[in-house]
Amino acid sequence: MNSATATELTRRSMLKSLGAAAGLGLGGNVLGVGRASAQGLTTVTLQLGWLASNGILGEVAAAEQGFFEEEGLELEITPGGPNVDGVASVASGRASLGSISSSPSLMLARSQGLPIKCIAAGYQQHPFTYFSLEKNPVREPQDLIGKTVATNGTARILLQALLAANDIPENEVEVLVMGSDMSPLLTGQADVVTGWKTNTSALEVLGEERVDMTLWDAGIKLYANPYYVTDTSLAESPEMVAGALRAIARGWGWVRDNPEAAVEILVSRYPNLDKEAELKTVDMVVDYSFNEATAEHGWGTMTRENWQAQLDAYDQLGQFEGEAPSVDDVMTLSVLEETASARPTYG
Template sequence: MSRTPARHDLTRRTMLGRSVALLAGMAAGGGVISVARGARAAASDVTFQLGWIMSNGQIGEVAARSLGYFEAEGINLKFAPGGPNVDGVAVVAAGSAQAGNLSSSPSLMLARAGGLPVKCFAVGYQEHPFTYFSLPKKPIRTPQDMVGKKIGTQGTARILLRALLAKHKIKESDVHVVVMGSDMAPLLTGQVDAVTGWLTNASALKPLGPERVDMRLWDAGIQLYANLYYATDDTLQKHGDVLAAFTRAAAKGWAYTQQNPEKAVDLLVKAYPNLDRDAEMEAIKPVLGFSFTKTTAAKGWGTMEPGVWEQQIHVYDELQQFKGPAPKVTDVMTDAILKMTVAARPKIGA
């Protein structure tokens, strides 16, 4: 099973009030951000809070845990699943989890701007998989092809369409937006001319057939990160060594996955039998394609560029998505953990 964009709030704006309230409540109750030490001095219990339910986005970590890579780094790793009723950012911010995973970078930017002390320390997907899908009879290959068309997208992803149209100087009134869920059926029945989703969601895309037309948001000029790793400022400052150990093990797990994709899928499905092996085998190629690029070949798995963050902040600021001042790049990301693990993160390309 792969991430379903309809359930992944790419803005998380509606969640910030609840997040801040939860954080305040836990702080009042004496919640402390800490890393639990095991009986052995070298061992640390680390809870990794997922942004959604377990999926192929965590295949590298699942492989690393199954193969003992985390244990070798002195990490006792526990996955904490997310879901529609779990605000993972607030959980991490309150100290109930030492690190977290987010589907999309805007979620972290908006959380930070909303007062949550969280920061990204590594990026799993170098390019966001969010894509506009159409059919050959009415292809949408460029943003200009959207003019006069019906574009079906999730309510939380509508801001991405606005950003795309603004970048290409297309009037919003020239495009008919249809707010819908993640079902691809409206495209097949002709109710819309395009639908949106993640390229890693192989099972959802299967009904569209091999001839479908893809226009990736990244290729169209709105460049976001996905599959983010983040922690609080406090954890980064006081337990950077533990986060570095976590990153080394995760990087090794992703390298194993890149070199042994079928075996990694088997480990994922063995650990989580509810996942469909055939669907995961279809998805593994795009998953690895987003995880390993020219950038990772040069700078190693998990790397990120301040310039990409700066562009994202600018886009969201221009669309007035921040309630207060826009966050600075240094507010939303740090390369401290990447520097600590530079020798351990594999330099593998696409």
């Protein structure tokens, strides 16, 4: 996943991206939910909120290993991109399920009346990170005071949340809008740039003097790569939803056990990806997917308490129109409970 697409959506950008997705029609290769394939399998379409990358290692591994077929399913992956987060595709029924960069996007969508709900968290911690250099390091939130931070326009809300959580006035930090590369830090335009820590190709230019402060360590504990479906799918197609999540969970377990082979599968399906860069990154991706929480509760686990904290933070920042959605509006543990025996318990 690249830093250009892996950022939060504010209320306005959410509406813009949903409209773009609907207007584009998401291309002619998107299959309807539950369409039967020639092999008698039910085709499920996974709509991504980003361009295909190492964020779907588990999915492509699961497809290659036959895990979807064992569930009576056939997987089709539809990429998103900078202007297509995929939420509209899932909400309208064009896609069976979706995975988006960050959990607050689902909260914002629900607050706009879209009937979608999170069923699992792909990454247990969010890789979004503030990068600086040793000559002027930012190691903790208080170090941001007096600094110039270059970030994506849609990620400004993340900085606002970080500052609010650490009692730092917004006027103490200057903000610039950046693209997908890290040049503002190297040219001196900014003291800090932002992006996903898993985007190793873009980060190579920063060299060994790079200093990282993750959003998670700074106190903003978001989930990354959350999986979501519609209320209708949960009510009317629970077997399909559970089967898809079981296959995906097993795929990520396979990636953890066979990282190099998983990269081979990924780059064979998406030859635009750089194999060497993906090999350098795969262990980090696995670490974001499995930790002490998954060791106890299995891949994809999430908590109501974490979701409530996110809802509270975004409500305090005025990101919801009207009343904030409830935890039960935005997530359910029912699919995780249904698939508990199949989800790998690695730490």
